Amino acid sequence: MKLSEFIKKYNLYGSIITSWNWAENHRLVLELDLSNLNQQNYEENTSDFREIIIIFNNCFLIDTLNQGFYGFSNGDGRIIAQELLNENSLKILFMHDLYNGESEKLVAIIVTSSDVLAIDK
Amino acid sequence: MAAVGVAPPLIALGPAGWVALGVLGIVSVGVTAVSIYNASKEADETLSNEEPGCTENCPEKGEKDSDLTGEKPKDYPKNPDNLLDDGYEETTHPEAGKHGVRRFKNPKTGDEVEFHKGKTGASGWEGEDHWHRFNPNKSGKEDAMLDENGQPVRKGSNPSHLEPK
Numbered sequence: 001m002k003l004s005e006f007i008k009k010y011n012l013y014g015s016i017i018t019s020w021n022w023a024e025n026h027r028l029v030l031e032l033d034l035s036n037l038n039q040q041n042y043e044e045n046t047s048d049f050r051e052i053i054i055i056f057n058n059c060f061l062i063d064t065l066n067q068g069f070y071g072f073s074n075g076d077g078r079i080i081a082q083e084l085l086n087e088n089s090l091k092i093l094f095m096h097d098l099y100n101g102e103s104e105k106l107v108a109i110i111v112t113s114s115d116v117l118a119i120d121k
Numbered sequence: 122m123a124a125v126g127v128a129p130p131l132i133a134l135g136p137a138g139w140v141a142l143g144v145l146g147i148v149s150v151g152v153t154a155v156s157i158y159n160a161s162k163e164a165d166e167t168l169s170n171e172e173p174g175c176t177e178n179c180p181e182k183g184e185k186d187s188d189l190t191g192e193k194p195k196d197y198p199k200n201p202d203n204l205l206d207d208g209y210e211e212t213t214h215p216e217a218g219k220h221g222v223r224r225f226k227n228p229k230t231g232d233e234v235e236f237h238k239g240k241t242g243a244s245g246w247e248g249e250d251h252w253h254r255f256n257p258n259k260s261g262k263e264d265a266m267l268d269e270n271g272q273p274v275r276k277g278s279n280p281s282h283l284e285p286k
Contacts, residue, residue, distance in 0.1 A: 016262060049275075093220060106214045
């Protein structure tokens with residue numbers, strides 16, 4: 001599906017990126033604790049999170065803060081904002097936490113992808 | 122003290138002087154004792170035995186002192202600017218600020234909180250003003266935030282969202 005369609009179906013605000021994998025052929029694979037609390041169909045008795053995998057095919061990334069961000073292998077990322085720039089581009093702001101005693105670090109990334117796949121675990 | 126001043130002449134007078142000196146000494150001790158007793162009684166009447174209390178910016182009855190010492194915000198205010206009056210400093214990243222997310226830290230205690238401005242029309246907490254408070258002793262995502270009672274909770278969980286008052 002297109003990114004614009006994905007965002008209508010899944011709200012990433014408040015979710016936690018638990019794994020960031022840049023695969024070959026311009027493919028980004030994210031594992032998320034998706035925040036059920038911020039989904040349109042949230043019902044009170046459901047759990048706060050559910051695990052999903054998102055695959056961005058034909059993907060390009062832009063590190064808008066020019067911090068040299070290429071992903072992470074430790075810690076997690078708490079998504080504090082998302083902004084759909086066009087039907088194939090999504091800006092994601094998240095707070096990367098390494099749990100090493102230092103404060104979280106803001107990361108702002110524009111993800112461009114023409115084909116997105118979401119898998120509910 | 123008067124007895125000391127007149128002692129040498131009285132001693133020189135012989136036994137009669139010695140008796141007079143003895144009587145004078147007893148009278149002096151009595152007068153001193155009465156003076157000390159009166160001073161002590163006066164102090165009891167004007168000073169309280171209770172420990173010194175708060176004299177400025179005192180908590181109201183039933184309110185914990187810690188609410189005013191900067192350990193945490195007294196309340197999570199509707200207007201985040203009000204937190205600046207509680208001794209917090211703003212550490213907001215400009216990019217986060219553009220999206221309505223502001224961060225504050227108390228330099229005295231190290232306490233850190235984050236304000237999220239609700240977005241009109243958004244679902245769930247994204248549509249509501251709320252705060253998060255961070256656990257300074259976090260070990261991972263399971264205890265990274267604090268609930269309204271200051272207890273560790275999962276990052277982004279429902280109880281980690283603190284409503285402004």
